[in-house]
Amino acid sequence: xxxxxxxxxxxxxxxxxxxxxxxxxxxxxxxxxxxxxxxxxxxxxxxxxxxxxxxxxxxxxxxxxxxxxxxxxxxxxxxxxxxxxxxxxxxxxxxxxxxxxxxxxxxxxxxxxxxxxxxxxxxxxxxxxxxxxxxxxxxxxxxxxxxxxxxxxxxxxxxxxxxxxxxxxxxxxxxxxxxxxxxxxxxxxxxxxxxxxxxxxxxxxxxxxxxxxxxxxxxxxxxxxxxxxxxxxxxxxxxxxxxxxxxxxxxxxxxxxxxxxxxxxxxxxxxxxxxxxxxxxxxxxxxxxxxxxxxxxxxxxxxxxxxxxxxxxxxxxxxxxxxxxxxxxxxxxxxxxxxxxxxxxx
Numbered sequence: 001x002x003x004x005x006x007x008x009x010x011x012x013x014x015x016x017x018x019x020x021x022x023x024x025x026x027x028x029x030x031x032x033x034x035x036x037x038x039x040x041x042x043x044x045x046x047x048x049x050x051x052x053x054x055x056x057x058x059x060x061x062x063x064x065x066x067x068x069x070x071x072x073x074x075x076x077x078x079x080x081x082x083x084x085x086x087x088x089x090x091x092x093x094x095x096x097x098x099x100x101x102x103x104x105x106x107x108x109x110x111x112x113x114x115x116x117x118x119x120x121x122x123x124x125x126x127x128x129x130x131x132x133x134x135x136x137x138x139x140x141x142x143x144x145x146x147x148x149x150x151x152x153x154x155x156x157x158x159x160x161x162x163x164x165x166x167x168x169x170x171x172x173x174x175x176x177x178x179x180x181x182x183x184x185x186x187x188x189x190x191x192x193x194x195x196x197x198x199x200x201x202x203x204x205x206x207x208x209x210x211x212x213x214x215x216x217x218x219x220x221x222x223x224x225x226x227x228x229x230x231x232x233x234x235x236x237x238x239x240x241x242x243x244x245x246x247x248x249x250x251x252x253x254x255x256x257x258x259x260x261x262x263x264x265x266x267x268x269x270x271x272x273x274x275x276x277x278x279x280x281x282x283x284x285x286x287x288x289x290x291x292x293x294x295x296x297x298x299x300x301x302x303x304x305x306x307x308x309x310x311x312x313x314x315x316x317x318x319x320x321x322x323x324x325x326x327x328x329x330x331x332x333x334x335x336x337x338x339x340x341x342x343x344x345x346x
Contacts, residue, residue, distance in 0.1 A: 003083035086119035090131035128193020170219035214246035
């Protein structure tokens with residue numbers, strides 16, 4: 001349900017008591033506009049309303065305290081904008097007014113508030129807007145316990161879907177798989193902005209799910225580390241973000257151990273690259289020394305066979321340096337996925 005303020009079409013006429021004639025005039029005008037469009041709905045404040053919804057809206061407006069509740073919202077620009085546009089500025093607060101504690105008011109407003117809340121949550125995740133998520137959660141959630149739980153389940157569904165994607169990405173990233181999925185399919189859900197949005201969620205409701213999400217971030221990190229050499233530095237960043245997201249000390253320790261494993265393997269590879277380049281430099285210097293300098297100072301063996309027409313020089317060089325496996329260039333450390341048992345957190 002999308003909220004529509006009477007002030008959007010009554011303007012200055014929206015005051016108590018309601019101007020019945022102005023209300024009837026606006027009702028007829030909106031219904032006439034709907035007929036002229038030839039469609040099933042009319043757009044008001046960026047939302048579409050059918051004929052039945054308009055009739056129900058005007059009928060409700062004349063019942064009980066409904067008009068006074070609308071007026072209270074109209075006098076709270078922050079809440080009004082949130083309900084109509086599903087957005088809120090960082091640091092903005094709803095007014096502290098008694099009507100916001102009235103159970104009858106909460107029951108009436110709850111469907112509108114929960115609809116705006118889920119729209120805003122979706123936008124926060126899509127844009128990586130942690131500041132807006134924080135602003136929403138810092139304000140009173142003006143909805144019933146049932147609607148609040150539905151909103152939490154909506155958010156949990158988003159996170160669980162991403163966890164399933166991480167597992168699938170890891171499976172496709174194994175060396176026996178035909179091809180990896182593009183890294184862009186998971187990068188949006190594992191980057192800093194997205195993780196910051198998740199971190200704003202209350203630990204008492206999402207602590208276990210945060211741990212699970214952080215633990216499963218290891219799966220795409222392992223897949224990329226093993227099969228995408230160019231993007232290995234990203235995997236370190238992802239695991240650092242996972243540590244910041246995890247809530248329990250146990251989850252943090254498990255991920256931190258995997259991060260240290262990554263760092264050790266990367267340092268080992270860098271050392272091998274250093275020795276490889278150093279050896280190449282020595283060989284090149286040896287060749288230059290043999291050609292232009294004293295042959296006796298060259299690390300290789302140089303033999304000169306003179307003929308009447310052209311000197312011939314034969315160069316014998318030592319064998320190249322290899323690693324313990326004998327395959328330096330093809331060395332790719334295999335990082336194993338964490339065991340299933342370690343994914344369970346207390």
